[in-house]
Amino acid sequence: MAKKNILVIEDNHAILDVITLILESEAFNVAGLNKGADFIKHVHEFNPDVIIMDIMLPDTDGRTLLKELKDTPATQHIPVLMISARYNASNYTLDGVEANDFMAKPFNIDELMDKIYALLRK
Numbered sequence: 001m002a003k004k005n006i007l008v009i010e011d012n013h014a015i016l017d018v019i020t021l022i023l024e025s026e027a028f029n030v031a032g033l034n035k036g037a038d039f040i041k042h043v044h045e046f047n048p049d050v051i052i053m054d055i056m057l058p059d060t061d062g063r064t065l066l067k068e069l070k071d072t073p074a075t076q077h078i079p080v081l082m083i084s085a086r087y088n089a090s091n092y093t094l095d096g097v098e099a100n101d102f103m104a105k106p107f108n109i110d111e112l113m114d115k116i117y118a119l120l121r122k
Contacts, residue, residue: 003027004120005028005030005046005047005048006028006029006030006048006049006050006051007032007043008020008032008053009034009035009053009062010034010052010053010083011034011057012054016034019052019112031046035059036062036064036065037059039065040068040069040075043069043078044075050078050081050120051078052083053065053066053082053099055082055083055086056084056086062082079100079101079120081102081116082099082101082102083104083107085105101118101119
């Protein structure tokens with residue numbers, strides 16, 4: 001079975017590094033971004049099977065990126081797991097665009113992996 005690609009967009013370098021290490025230890029290909037610039041370009045180049053995206057980013061926010069992703073026919077099928085320290089699960093319908101799942105930070109590693117595998121099965 002081919003390795004699955006996961007794109008992680010997280011502005012906190014420590015959290016991005018931890019998520020990357022966890023996912024790589026589970027044999028995923030991981031690409032990480034710490035801001036939203038050129039997001040769609042990276043999506044097209046990396047072709048992720050799942051996107052993990054922080055809502056609060058330094059140059060934009062996850063809501064804007066999620067809307068752009070879901071409004072683009074070539075990328076709207078990609079499942080998105082939103083993560084945030086400021087929002088809770090009731091907020092993962094953002095500005096009328098729904099993420100596939102949500103996790104609050106700090107998060108449990110087992111729960112993160114459960115959510116990723118569930119998104120990959122869909």
